[in-house]
Each structure stands twice: as structure tokens, then as C-alpha cells.
Amino acid sequence: MKNKFLTFLFSISCCNLIAQNNGQITGDFSLNLQSYVEDAAINAAAADEVVLNNAFLNLTYSSNNFIIGLRYESYLNALLDYDSEFRGNGVPYRYAGYTIDGLEITAGNFYEQFGSGLIFRSYEEKGLGIDNAMDGIRLKYKIGKGISLKSFIGKSRTFFTYAEGIFRGIDAEIDINESFELENTTKYILGGSFISRYEQRTNPKFIIPQNVAAYAGRLNILNGGWNYYGEFAYKINDPINSLQENQMNYASGSAFTNSLTYSQRGFGITAEIHRADNMLLLSERERTGKAYIMNYIPTLSKPHAYTLLAIYPCATQAMGELGVQLDIFYKIKKGTLLGGKYGTKVNFNFSRINGLEGGYSMLNDNQDHSPDLFDFSQELYYSDINIEINKKINKNIRYNAVIANQTYNKDFLEGKTPGEYGVLNSTIAVLDLSYRIKKGHTIRFETQALFSKQLETASKEAEGDWLMALAEYTISPNWFFAIQDMYNYGNENESKRLHYMNINVGFLKGSTRFEIGYGKKREGIFCVGGVCKLVPSSNGLNLSITTSF
Amino acid sequence: MKKTILFLTSIFFCATLTLAQGKSLPNIDVKTLQGKTINIQDLENDGKPMVISFWATWCKPCKKELNTIAEVYDDWQEETGVKLIAISIDDTRSMSKVAPYVNSSDWDYEVYLDSNSDLKRAMGVSTVPHTFLINGEGKIVWNHKGYIDGDEEELYEQIQHLVTK
Numbered sequence: 188m189k190n191k192f193l194t195f196l197f198s199i200s201c202c203n204l205i206a207q208n209n210g211q212i213t214g215d216f217s218l219n220l221q222s223y224v225e226d227a228a229i230n231a232a233a234a235d236e237v238v239l240n241n242a243f244l245n246l247t248y249s250s251n252n253f254i255i256g257l258r259y260e261s262y263l264n265a266l267l268d269y270d271s272e273f274r275g276n277g278v279p280y281r282y283a284g285y286t287i288d289g290l291e292i293t294a295g296n297f298y299e300q301f302g303s304g305l306i307f308r309s310y311e312e313k314g315l316g317i318d319n320a321m322d323g324i325r326l327k328y329k330i331g332k333g334i335s336l337k338s339f340i341g342k343s344r345t346f347f348t349y350a351e352g353i354f355r356g357i358d359a360e361i362d363i364n365e366s367f368e369l370e371n372t373t374k375y376i377l378g379g380s381f382i383s384r385y386e387q388r389t390n391p392k393f394i395i396p397q398n399v400a401a402y403a404g405r406l407n408i409l410n411g412g413w414n415y416y417g418e419f420a421y422k423i424n425d426p427i428n429s430l431q432e433n434q435m436n437y438a439s440g441s442a443f444t445n446s447l448t449y450s451q452r453g454f455g456i457t458a459e460i461h462r463a464d465n466m467l468l469l470s471e472r473e474r475t476g477k478a479y480i481m482n483y484i485p486t487l488s489k490p491h492a493y494t495l496l497a498i499y500p501c502a503t504q505a506m507g508e509l510g511v512q513l514d515i516f517y518k519i520k521k522g523t524l525l526g527g528k529y530g531t532k533v534n535f536n537f538s539r540i541n542g543l544e545g546g547y548s549m550l551n552d553n554q555d556h557s558p559d560l561f562d563f564s565q566e567l568y569y570s571d572i573n574i575e576i577n578k579k580i581n582k583n584i585r586y587n588a589v590i591a592n593q594t595y596n597k598d599f600l601e602g603k604t605p606g607e608y609g610v611l612n613s614t615i616a617v618l619d620l621s622y623r624i625k626k627g628h629t630i631r632f633e634t635q636a637l638f639s640k641q642l643e644t645a646s647k648e649a650e651g652d653w654l655m656a657l658a659e660y661t662i663s664p665n666w667f668f669a670i671q672d673m674y675n676y677g678n679e680n681e682s683k684r685l686h687y688m689n690i691n692v693g694f695l696k697g698s699t700r701f702e703i704g705y706g707k708k709r710e711g712i713f714c715v716g717g718v719c720k721l722v723p724s725s726n727g728l729n730l731s732i733t734t735s736f
Numbered sequence: 737m738k739k740t741i742l743f744l745t746s747i748f749f750c751a752t753l754t755l756a757q758g759k760s761l762p763n764i765d766v767k768t769l770q771g772k773t774i775n776i777q778d779l780e781n782d783g784k785p786m787v788i789s790f791w792a793t794w795c796k797p798c799k800k801e802l803n804t805i806a807e808v809y810d811d812w813q814e815e816t817g818v819k820l821i822a823i824s825i826d827d828t829r830s831m832s833k834v835a836p837y838v839n840s841s842d843w844d845y846e847v848y849l850d851s852n853s854d855l856k857r858a859m860g861v862s863t864v865p866h867t868f869l870i871n872g873e874g875k876i877v878w879n880h881k882g883y884i885d886g887d888e889e890e891l892y893e894q895i896q897h898l899v900t901k
Contacts (some may be wrong), residue, residue, distance in 0.1 A: 198838060211759045211760065213759060213762075213858070213859065213860050214860055215861070215862050216858035217862055245857070245860065247762075247858065249762060249763070252763070254762075270787070273889045287765065296852070298852060298854070298857075299852070300828075300851070300852040303828035303831075304827075304828055308852070310827075310852060310853065311853075313862070316882065331800050335773070345851065362771070362772070365772075374770065374771065376771045407771050409771060411772055412839070414769075414832075414835060416832065422816070444828075446832040448835055449836075450833055450834055450835050450836040450838075450839035450840060451839060452839060452840075453839075453840055453841050453842060454836075454839070455835065455836020455837060455838075456836060456842040456899075457832050457833055459832060466778075483828070485827070486800075486829050487829075489830075490794040490829065490830055491794075491795075492794055514833055514836065516833075516836045516837055516839075516840035516841075517840060518840050518841060518842060526749075530842075532840070534837075550792070575814050577799075577803075589797070617739040619796075621885060623885060626886065626889070627885075627886040627889070628886075629885035629886065631885075646749065661884035661885055661886075662884075663884050663885060663886030663887050663889070663890065664880070664884070664886070664887050664890045667884055680805050695880075695881060695882055695884075697878070697879060697880055697881070698860075698866070698879045698880065698881050699879050699881070700863075700882060733862050733881070735859075735860030735861065735862065735866075735879070735880075735881070736860065
């Protein structure tokens with residue numbers, strides 16, 4: 188009773204504090220409930236629990252220069268898509284911080300990224316069950332004009348605990364023009380970062396380094412519509428804790444990413460090249476799995492939002508790949524033949540990623556290999572060439588059309604035995620058409636087709652051709668209804684020519700969204716924001732609620 | 737457990753109280769397309785309303801929303817003086833596509849990059865698009881999750897309501 192009273196008093200004083208200090212509370216809430224029905228035809232298992240649930244609540248209190256925040260997370264039990272290590276309830280994320288004279292201090296959990304993430308990125312993607320938040324101390328400091336420093340020390344989160352490795356990091360960025368008050372039209376921004384990880388040595392046989400490090404330098408040059416960004420990273424050897432000599436790798440790692448962009452009104456172009464070699468940085472040297480990955484090699488392909496375009500997605504190989512990408516954006520002017528009344532938008536995209544010559548760098552007493560720097564003739568991992576057209580025909584009708592050709596090295600990207608499925612080549616077409624019936628009422632149809640073939644004879648048949656259709660009716664600002672069907676009509680195995688039907692109804696009001704869905708989902712790789720994971724097949728009812736305040 | 741519930745309930749109660757007065761923008765840095773760091777609290781529009789819209793180059797409904805508003809943006813600005821701020825949450829995978837996409841689309845919006853989602857988290861944005869309306873005093877007075885065709889009309893009604901008040 189006394190405790191309750193104290194809590195009550197504490198809450199009241201919190202309330203007073205908020206009112207007096209001009210402070211405020213913000214947050215968001217999300218709940219995702221899924222029931223599972225067994226369906227042998229798609230290998231969907233029924234969960235023992237019948238219903239699984241993920242939920243979280245974020246609360247942030249801020250007042251002038253002061254901020255505190257926490258997240259309550261609940262996995263009872265985690266959805267099948269999630270790692271089963273997410274189990275139970277807790278407050279795995281909490282922090283406090285304040286800013287004074289350009290110095291920002293954070294104690295507790297934080298997310299951080301150095302440069303483009305080649306040597307360090309701590310982030311969260313709730314939809315994919317990724318959260319490697321740091322727990323420790325972070326300082327950010329703005330020194331005079333155009334110079335900013337960031338440094339931290341901490342451990343990274345894995346599920347409801349923290350990985351063994353202790354990370355120390357520092358990053359500096361200088362805006363040359365601002366610092367030296369240059370009046371140039373060309374602008375230069377320079378940056379450098381350093382990361383070090385300590386993990387206790389436990390190997391009885393080999394001397395492996397307890398402290399390993401990685402560093403990176405970056406340069407950004409801007410002039411008018413031009414923008415160049417380049418980042419180069421290096422990792423000092425980080426052998427795993429093996430007892431077998433031929434499995435130890437004392438080679439260092441490296442990566443770079445470069446992009447050149449030009450844009451003006453109505454036109455834009457981006458060309459990119461990147462390479463990674465033995466560049467996986469883990470929070471615990473012996474672990475596998477995405478929860479332990481602490482750096483990010485940005486995926487070099489267009490993130491597709493249409494289902495059949497994303498059935499065979501690109502996944503970055505931090506251990507070794509070389510890739511290029513080109514994007515052209517063009518808007519055909521209105522009033523021209525192709526532009527029509529509103530103009531037509533065209534996006535061309537090409538990407539190609541292949542392996543490194545002889546595999547990634549390897550160094551021990553038996554092997555000493557470092558691959559050629561630029562060799563584009565190696566085993567193809569992924570390629571995508573596509574064109575997207577977006578057009579408004581009149582006040583009521585608009586469409587989006589995509590045609591793509593993708594090559595996907597299924598054996599390599601999904602870790603199969605070479606020769607099992609080989610390499611797939613698919614041609615995909617998408618037409619997304621929306622028609623405005625009257626004020627606030629719109630109906631939208633999506634039709635997609637994927638025609639796929641295996642490029643060489645393989646021991647197993649891939650899934651073959653797919654069709655997909657979707658109809659969606661929306662009533663602004665509150666309602667949406669959607670029905671969709673994916674049909675694997677081209678499967679060589681007749682018993683697998685299945686329909687994957689889904690019905691979804693949603694209600695939206697301000698910042699709250701309720702959605703109920705029922706249907707069958709196929710097993711496959713699901714990609715959001717450039718990260719991919721395998722999701723199991725499921726068949727059942729789904730309820731999701733999200734809101735923010 | 738009961739304590740936690742009681743505590744959370746009171747926090748909610750407070751949150752509701754403060755909500756009624758309208759919230760301020762958080763103290764968070766974002767980057768311009770020219771690589772300059774700015775604080776989101778420094779954004780202003782001479783006492784006229786601002787719209788902050790979270791989007792990404794890979795998000796279809798986001799682009800639909802911003803392209804639809806782009807067609808009527810001149811009228812909106814003329815009638816209400818409103819300014820639209822588009823916050824891209826593209827991470828380093830697709831960040832390099834933001835400037836070419838924005839310029840090729842003829843958008844007249846102010847565009848900022850939030851590549852590690854710091855602002856997104858601070859404003860309680862769990863999915864994109866998410867649109868906020870800020871009044872002349874810098875307070876958030878309305879927000880909306882998602883975009884379906886026609887939602888821009890409701891947004892404009894809210895903007896007009898602010899201006900005529």
C-alpha cells in the first residue's frame with residue numbers, strides 16, 4: 188500500500204514537473220497479434236500457443252535541454268517471423284540525456300551510425316526484429332563552426348541481453364567551407380571514424396587479438412547539382428575463436444562505397460560502385476546471425492515495393508562482393524506528346540553484383556589470398572535492370588508500371604549446395620492503376636506477373652511462374668479494404684500450384700491505425716529498408732494496432 | 737507490475753494533458769541535401785503553418801502523397817503561406833537517390849535527410865508516410881499516419897482552419 192502511494196506521489200510529481208518545465212511527453216505504441224492455422228500444403232506450422240503477440244510502447248519525456256526515454260517490449264510469445272530469443276517482457280531500452288553549450292550527453296541506450304555505416308551502425312527495424320541498440324555513454328560535441336565530434340563506449344543489444352564485445356568509437360566531421368569561412372561554390376566535407384572492440388581471449392591454442400579495430404575516411408564534394416560521396420574503410424584482422432588452424436583467418440578486411448550524383452529540375456542521375464572484402468564486424472567474434480552484426484554495407488540495388496519484384500531480393504555479402512548501380516530519373520514535360528497534361532515520370536535502374544576473384548581475403552599458415560581489386564568477371568550474385576513509369580492521365584486516373592529483368596544466384600544467396608537450384612532469371616511486369624470514383628473514394632488495382640527460368644540444369648526445380656492481383660478500395664480519411672491473391676501457377680510440382688489469398692481491412696484515424704487481415708502467406712524473403720529475412724509460411728488471422736501520441 | 741501500470745497510466749494522463757496544448761518539435765539534428773546539419777527546432781515560416789511529412793524513396797504511398805500535393809502546392813502557398821518540409825528516412829542504401837528523385841520530380845519542398853531515423857524515433861513515427869501540421873507558434877496541432885487518395889484534402893482543411901482562426 189505504501190509502495191503504491193509512493194508511486195502515485197512520484198507520478199504526480201512527474202506530472203507537475205512536466206507542467207512547470209514546459210516539458211512534454213511523446214511516444215508511440217504498436218501491437219501485432221497473429222494466429223496460426225496449420226496448413227500442410229504450404230508447410231505452415233500452427234504455433235503451440237495458437238496466438239502470438241509482439242507489442243511495444245515508446246515513451247519520451249523532453250524539456251528544454253533534457254530528455255529521458257524508455258521502451259517497454261512484450262513478446263508473448265514472439266511472432267514466428269522473429270528470432271525466438273525475443274521472449275517475455277521487459278524494458279530493454281532506456282536512456283537519459285542533456286545538451287549544454289554544444290555538448291550532448293547520452294547515458295543508457297542509443298543508436299548511432301558513423302558515415303554510411305561501413306564500420307559501425309547501431310539501429311533498429313522493428314518490422315524485421317532487428318535492434319542492436321548500444322548501452323553505454325555517448326558524447327557529441329560541436330566545436331566551433333562546422334566541426335562535430337562523436338564518441339561512445341558501450342555494449343550492443345542482442346534480444347534481451349548484451350553481446351560480449353565492448354565497443355569504443357570516435358567520429359569527426361569537418362565542413363571545410365564553414366570552418367574556414369570559404370566563399371567557394373564547391374563545398375567539401377571531410378570525415379573520419381575509428382572503432383575498437385574488446386573481447387576476452389578464451390582460445391587455449393592460438394593467440395588471437397583481444398582488441399580489434401576498424402577505421403574509415405570519407406569525403407563529400409558538392410557543387411551546384413553535383414554531389415560526390417566516397418567512403419573507404421579498413422578492418423584489422425579479427426580471427427574467430429577456432430581451434431583448427433586452417434579455419435582461422437588473420438586477413439584484414441576492407442570496403443569502399445562511392446557515389447556520384449547530378450540533378451537539375453526534371454532530371455537526376457546517380458552512379459555508384461562499392462566493394463566489400465572480409466568486412467563483417469561482429470559484436471561477439473564466434474557468433475552468427477544478424478543480431479550480432481555491427482556494421483552495414485549498403486545494399487547496391489533498388490529497394491522494390493511490389494511483391495513479385497521483391498520475391499528474389501538482393502542481399503549484401505559483407506564478406507565479399509563488388510557491385511555497380513546506375514539510376515536515371517527523368518520527368519517528361521507536361522504538354523508534350525509523352526508527357527500529357529501532367530508530365531510523365533520515368534526511373535531507369537540498373538545494378539549488378541558479383542563475387543571477388545578467388546573469394547574473400549584469407550590469411551593463415553596454409554593460405555595467403557587477397558582478391559583482385561576490380562574484377563567484374565566473377566560469379567554473378569545478382570543483377571536487376573528495370574524501368575518504372577509513373578503517370579497521371581487525368582484528374583481521376585493514374586498508373587505506375589514497372590518492367591524488370593532480374594538474375595538471382597539462388598544457390599549462393601540462400602546458402603544452398605552449388606547446383607541445387609543454380610541461377611534464376613526472371614522477367615517481371617507490374618501495372619498499378621488507381622481510379623478516383625468520387626471525392627475521397629478511390630479504387631486501385633495491381634496486377635503483377637513473374638516469368639522465371641533456371642539458367643542451367645540443376646538438381647531441384649525452382650518455383651517457376653507467378654501471378655498476383657490486388658484490389659483495394661479506400662475511403663479517405665478513414666477506411667481501406669483490400670483483397671489479394673498470389674498464384675504460383677507455373678510450379679512444376681502440380682500439388683504446389685497454390686493460391687495465397689489475403690484479405691485486409693484497416694481503419695485510420697489521425698495517428699492511429701487498426702488493421703485486420705486474414706489469409707495465407709508464402710514462405711520467402713521479406714525485405715524492408717534494405718534488410719532481408721526469411722519469413723515462414725503462415726495461415727491465419729492478424730491484428731495490428733499502431734498509434735503515436 | 738501494478739506499480740508500473742499505475743505509473744504508465746499517470747504518464748498517459750499527463751501526455752493527454754500536454755497533448756491538448758500542442759507539442760513542440762524535438763531537439764534533433766537532420767541534414768540538408770547539401771550536407772549541412774540543422775536542428776529541426778530552427779525551422780520556421782514567419783509565423784505561418786508548416787507541414788512536416790516523413791517519406792522515403794522506396795515508399796509508394798509517400799511519393800503519391802507528395803506528388804499529389806506538389807500539383808496544388810502553389811495554390812496552397814498562395815492561399816495560406818504554408819511551407820512543406822519533407823523528411824526522408826532513406827538510409828545509406830537509398831540516400832543517394834533522394835536528391836535526383838526530388839529534383840527530377842520538380843518538388844518545391846524543403847527536403848532533409850534523417851538517415852539513422854533519429855527524428856523519426858523522436859516524433860513517434862513507426863511507419864511512413866506520417867504527416868504533422870505545425871502552427872505559427874511551432875506547436876504540432878494535427879498529425880496523420882499513412883496516405884490514401886484524398887487525404888490531402890483533409891490536411892488542407894486543417895491548414896485553412898489554422899490560418900482563418
